[in-house]
Amino acid sequence: MKKLSILFVCLGNICRSPMAEGLLNCLIKEAEYDNYIEVDSAATHNYHNNAPPDKRACFVASSCGIDITKQRSRQITDHDFAKFDLIFSMDESIHKNLLRRSRRNDYKIKQLADYIKESDYSFIPDPYFGDLNDFENTFSLIKQAVKALSTDLINK
Numbered sequence: 001m002k003k004l005s006i007l008f009v010c011l012g013n014i015c016r017s018p019m020a021e022g023l024l025n026c027l028i029k030e031a032e033y034d035n036y037i038e039v040d041s042a043a044t045h046n047y048h049n050n051a052p053p054d055k056r057a058c059f060v061a062s063s064c065g066i067d068i069t070k071q072r073s074r075q076i077t078d079h080d081f082a083k084f085d086l087i088f089s090m091d092e093s094i095h096k097n098l099l100r101r102s103r104r105n106d107y108k109i110k111q112l113a114d115y116i117k118e119s120d121y122s123f124i125p126d127p128y129f130g131d132l133n134d135f136e137n138t139f140s141l142i143k144q145a146v147k148a149l150s151t152d153l154i155n156k
């Protein structure tokens with residue numbers, strides 16, 4: 001059976017999308033759904049091609065027991081739009097960029113922040129130019145959204 005495939009996309013693929021990928025992988029493994037769902041992440045830009053995630057992202061993910069250090073940044077390709085079943089953008093600018101490139105696959109593109117309930121956040125803020133507090137805030141929003149997403153996926 002073909003796995004349901006999920007792609008998280010941010011600007012550099014070194015902060016937000018690696019944290020989301022690591023967390024969703026962890027949740028679907030815990031639920032023993034890793035035979036049914038596959039997860040990846042990518043960047044809209046190639047600034048950090050092949051780089052590991054930012055050390056601060058690795059640190060906040062490790063506080064939840066999640067190791068994201070082996071991930072490597074890659075830029076999204078045209079093939080990804082055909083391959084993945086669901087593609088989650090982290091903010092409005094990423095969302096617009098993906099919609100522009102997606103052609104007939106625009107129906108696959110969603111905003112991850114739509115899974116955050118009762119919150120003022122309509123996007124997942126970019127922590128790259130901030131400090132560790134910004135990474136913790138971003139990771140806490142990613143946790144809320146990705147937990148709600150995994151519950152949705154597992155109950156389907």
Ligand code: 4NP
Pocket residue numbers: 010011012013014015016017047126127128
């Ligand atoms: P990300 O964060 O999109 O969450 O991976 C960023 C990483 C790098 C840059 C901006 C945001 N940058 O300008 O290099």
